[in-house]
Amino acid sequence: MxxxxxxxxxxxxxxxxxxxxxxxxxxxxxxxxxxxxxxxxxxxxxxxxxxxxxxxxxxxxxxxxxxxxxxxxxxxxxxxxxxxxxxxxxxxxxxxxxxxxxxxxxxxxxxxxxxxxxxxxxxxxxxxxxxxxxxxxxxxxxxxxxxxxxxxxxxxxxxxxxxxxxxxxxxxxxxxxxxxxxxxxxxxxxxxxxxxxxxxxxxxxxxxxxxxxxxxxxxxxYIVPDYLAHADPLIARFDRWARDNLARGFSLQDAAQALSVGPRTLQRRTEAVLGKSPLAFFQDLRIERAQHLVSAGCDLETIASEVGYADSATLRTLLRRKLGRGVREMRADMR
Missing domain, CATH: 3.40.50.880 (Class I glutamine amidotransferase (GATase) domain)
Structure with missing residues (x-):
């Protein structure tokens, strides 16, 4: 042969x-x-x-x-x-x-x-x-x-x-x-x-x-944050609060107060269930929402405002760091 x-x-x-x-x-x-x-x-x-x-x-x-x-x-x-x-x-x-x-x-x-x-x-x-x-x-x-x-x-x-x-x-x-x-x-x-x-x-x-x-x-x-959040009742409530407050930005104190728990309790529970901090989970939701808006054809300045960033440059950096590709590549993948 x-x-x-x-x-x-x-x-x-x-x-x-x-x-x-x-x-x-x-x-x-x-x-x-x-x-x-x-x-x-x-x-x-x-x-x-x-x-x-x-x-x-x-x-x-x-x-x-x-x-x-x-x-x-x-x-x-x-x-x-x-x-x-x-x-x-x-x-x-x-x-x-x-x-x-x-x-x-x-x-x-x-x-x-x-x-x-x-x-x-x-x-x-x-x-x-x-x-x-x-x-x-x-x-x-x-x-x-x-x-x-x-x-x-x-x-x-x-x-x-x-x-x-x-x-x-x-x-x-x-x-x-x-x-x-x-x-x-x-x-x-x-x-x-x-x-x-x-x-x-x-x-x-x-x-x-x-x-x-x-x-x-x-x-x-490939991770779907919403799916993981429903593994625990407190995390599911935190997920809903976070989605309602993406444009405002994250505050552990505000989140804990809205959920009627102490900041340390929220911190420990997200670490135990999700293996990450409340802020890291909030960032995951920002990425998920930004990806959705990119696929809908929104401009980057609008997307940045929707997910709580003052400028698009910060969002560009976050997307590339988390996803390994930029907005241009993301749009190309969706064609």
Whole structure:
């Protein structure tokens, strides 16, 4: 077979063994995103002239067969039937709300999986998860006193259940102490590419180009502040007050007085639920409102006034710092 050199020279690749740990009710897209990304990597490696697949992927589990969230059945290998992996990857469970997710964590198969994950971690094997799969790692205690990310929509529930974890839900992928976590649903792609980079940065880049996977360092662009606010009654009231007062600007004292709580109470609650200060949340709402007005075609001076800034220059700086792009790029994206 001729080597495939149109896009890149033959890359240097370190062989990698991956075990994807599938549980009943696994999120179909998450599982297939991982499998398809690694399969594409092996196909492209073959076109580059490699005789053997550089990424050995095994679908494993605590049962002989798992049923996905959409009802498909998949055969899995018993843990004793595969060689010791370099990495174990936990795809998401298909639970989009806290209550069903917490219930799923108490299932017998999940508890068995947690024991295996602890054992692998103790042996120095890398552990990775995306989206709600990160809850399984946190439940196992593997994220305690380390840094992590998770699906942004369940970040308040994560913080309340796992206070020992330093959570930054704005990030897409976080590596900490040989444990890697990735963000919401399509974060499975980002996680797969991160793992591929450990084998070959060149191959990971080639796969990303073939599958049209954009580089996304942050989930911040996708977070919906209103959704997070409804995780807590006080924060929901603060959200309503903040939206009514965007043009006036932020005052912690005024906000606390309007909500009939002390400033320290409001500060502590927003930190516990949202992982950020009241001012930072207020800034998120400003950004959200500004984006909406940009999409409506408003001029920047009008937008600045609407969200409480005296001049458009300050708003331009804030938008670029928070979103990584300016107003011109934002308008171009909306065409």
């Amino acid at each position: 001729a080597s495939f050199t149109t896009f890149a020279q033959r890359p240097s690749i370190n062989d990698m063994r991956l075990s994807i740990f599938a549980l009943d009710g696994v999120f179909d897209t998450g599982l297939t995103a991982l499998l398809d990304t690694f399969a594409t990597a092996n196909e492209l490696a073959a076109l580059q002239g490699f005789d053997a697949a550089p990424v050995e992927v095994n679908l494993v589990g605590v049962r002989r067969r798992v049923r996905t969230a959409l009802g498909f059945s998949a055969m899995v290998k018993p843990l004793s039937a595969v060689r010791q992996p370099d990495w174990v990857v936990v795809p998401a469970l298909n639970a989009k709300l806290p209550e069903p997710l917490i219930a799923a964590l108490g299932r017998r198969d999940v508890r068995e999986a947690i024991e295996h994950l602890r054992g692998w971690h103790g042996e120095g094997i890398g552990i990775a998860a995306a989206c709600t799969g990160t809850f399984v790692l946190a439940e196992a205690g593997l994220l305690d006193h380390g840094h992590a990310t998770t699906t942004w929509s369940l970040a308040p529930a994560f913080r309340q259940r796992y206070p020992a974890v330093d959570l930054d839900d704005s990030r897409m992928v976080v590596a900490s102490q040989r444990v890697v976590t990735a963000g919401a649903a399509m974060g499975h792609l980002d996680l797969a590419l991160w793992l591929l980079r450990q084998a070959s940065p060149e191959l990971a880049t080639l796969v990303a180009r073939f599958l049209l996977i954009d580089k996304r360092a942050s989930q911040a662009h």
